[in-house]
Amino acid sequence: MGLVVELNEIEANVYEIGRTGEMRVPARVYGSESLVEEMQSEGDRTLTQIQNVAMLPGIQKFSLVLPDGHQGDGFPIGGVAAVDADDGVISPGGIGGDINCGVRLLRTGLTYKDIVSEQSILADRLYQTIPTGAAEGGSLDTNISDVRGILEGGLEWMLANGHATKTDLDHCEENGHLPSDPNAVPTEALKRGVNQVGSLGRGNHFLEVQRVTDVYDTETAAAFGIDTDDVVVMIHTGSRGLGHQTYSHYLRAFERKYRSLAESLPDKKLVYAPLGDDLADEYWNAMNAAANFAWANRQALTQAVRKVFDDLFDTTEVELVYDVCHNMAKEERHTVDGETKTLLVHRKGATRAFPAGRPEIPEAYRSVGQPVFIPGSMGSHSYILVGGPQSLARSFGSTAHGAGRQLSRAEARTEYSAGELKKALRARGIFVRARSGRTLAEEAPGAYKDIDEVVRVSDALGIGTRVARTAPLANIKG
Template identity: 65%
Template sequence: MEITEVAEDVYEIPRSGDMRVPARVYASEPLLEKMREEGQTLEQVRNVATLPGIQKYSVVLPDGHLGYGFPIGGVAAVDMDGGAISPGGIGFDINCGVRVLRTPLDYGDVRGSEEDLVERLYDLVPCGLGKGGYVRTDRDDVDGILERGMEWMLEEGHATEADLEHCEEGGRLPGDPDAVPENAKKRGVKQVGSLGSGNHFLEVQRVTDVYDDATAAAYGLREDGVVVMIHSGSRGLGHQVCQEYIRRFEREYPDLVDSLPDRQLVYAPIGDDAAEDYRRAMYGAANFAWANRQAMTQAVRRAFRELFGTAEESVELVYDVCHNIAKEETHEVDGERKDLLVHRKGATRAFPAGHPQVPPAYRDAGQPVLLPGSMGTHSYVLAGGERSMELSFGSTAHGAGRLKSRTQAKKDYTAGDLKQRLRGEGVYVKARSGATVAEEAPGAYKDVDEVVRVSDRLGIGTKVARMRPVANIKG
């Protein structure tokens, strides 16, 4: 495959065959080499460039790796007039995302209590498959959440006004419960406030480095402060929505499926009933994910109150971002303002300072970008970069990005050795499954510092602060 370096950390696959636009790869040479070794990531970003209505270029970000149809770390913006929506460009875990909470504590306040903290969080937040949720819900509650997201949580006493103000989209998109399959709703009952399994985690962290004092102060972050990062999504409900709509698209567009370079790219034209039903259902699942992370926030607030005597309102939401979503946004293309449907698959929105969709509290600083590393390595808070709108439709990486498959990681690492090593580094880990610990070993992921360095150098997400794990729970 032909690929050309067009600028530092910017590579391009030129338009050929059925590609409607070129493909862009934002990566350093070492990160690009990992994509080459994997093989299919670059092929996938090239395939995405064949979608109808796609604008400027198909993008893969520094954490890019193999996904379903789209690469994880992929961005594709399609014209609302003549474009299409593809579930592969959103993913099975709709609105998988990250939130960061700041606490009034310094690391010295929790040091020596790490084991108590990890045990209490593990007791309060259900982990693994089908283990219930922190907030009790019934079938009618699920409908309310699908329609109103964080607003439902506020109405029911599970959130504050400030929580909504610090969520992307205010924690609500125009979801429609009637568009969500019944099987998906059933999977959502009793799952509100549950971590799930795989790479999802709840992690207590210590801020070790501040790179931008003014922006860190705007976000309420300080060196040695204790924060909590939550990474989870829409659970089985979102997976079921994606699965059932992919099947519907395949049934309704059989000729299209046969013509695609990869059937996992199946799409529906914007404006068709199938496309609009899916979009409303996808937004409902996104609302469910925001409610899920909010419920876990309430569990964190309780744990800190019980163990350290902190007032629950003193554990504040910094921000919540989704990284598996498609949303209508306005961007400039060839000097013209256009309404586009921006697919972000394992990609984080990164709007710069001054953008009207950045919450008022952060508008002068830029949107917070939350970028987790892997268990036992650093995570970062970035700010939306000045060049993000030009280069990546206001997007940057969503994490370190996998380097090894879960199967390979389980061959290479053992849970006992990993937990012992991490304990020696001051990181307390508790998981329902030893296999999960092995799958999520730090060595199974790319170098998050390198991913962030590329993002910062390109100006799509600039460094604000770096955190180190203290306690981690997983499914």
């Protein structure tokens, strides 16, 4: 089933593909001319995929791809789809394999001058402390019983077992816990989660020490507890093998139960189940359980960072600013055509970005808006944003989640040498520690879109407003 992509610019940074074929709503693209051109490059299926998403039963207003959007499996990465909770569907492809992959930001209480002479040592200590790679274990020893507890309790389990503070929970999306049924997580996924709590994995996941170089909104930055020259730590990882195994299990289960549907779709990975269906409910419980695991994973990494900073800088106190996910489906209240509805919002490579006043935002930030973190690459700036005033109207309270790839991993390996890249970054004062030279080449800064342009569009549209910009000092990768 092929759809013709006719993209019309309806206002600055907003493009639309009108309904055609079996699309139930238009498809909308947020991006500058250059970013949209990248989505239209030969072989890129981003725009076709967002048209396919517009076919979902119950979808509201439009299917959406954000400024960092690029081709994914079924749904594009950077995609948002909100469906009516009464007659809509849930699709594992709209969440992706790394369930509750997300970003958290820590403030350290240190400034750049406090660590500049220790950067190399700090990079070494973090790399030695934090497990990276596909199967290197986790910083927190766990058994099957522990993992079951984490799947059910998330950060509540971490708090009860001495691995978190109450303040950590208060500064995490959903307080780091969603109701779930651990029994919905397949046994093979459960086993993969043992001893992976507190680990980074491979690919684009990282832990990065950063320097705040620019503050654009002093009031909001002060509410977040950050200022120019502060040293912060950004952590980007998710539910590891447990989440991927859970996704794969349910994708196959959906395809088996809804075989004729899957075969009729333009992409089998778009397969969905009606909300309220037994399999949909089972997947919902498994997704939430995997999300709890991801929050615990990032929390264990936070504890490891605290230990490293305590040992190296004995006057520091590392505090959580916020933790936000970007691969989830959430039930939320939104206004559609003047009517307030309960919607299931699929965000795949998209960050929730609620403006001030929403009850989901922690009390500490409710008056300014939800913190949003958009990483660049290990050689570029990252950004701290706040939920924008137009995010509810434009994007169901969502913005970008990163720079977004512009080269595939295979293309990046042919373009970049790991050794030369590491040397060039070191010359810029960026200390990179990675287990794999292949990963370094795949994650080269040139493999990603222009993060400054992605954030400029977000800010211009009012879906995520710039608060501060950071620069990398030390980056740990798998």
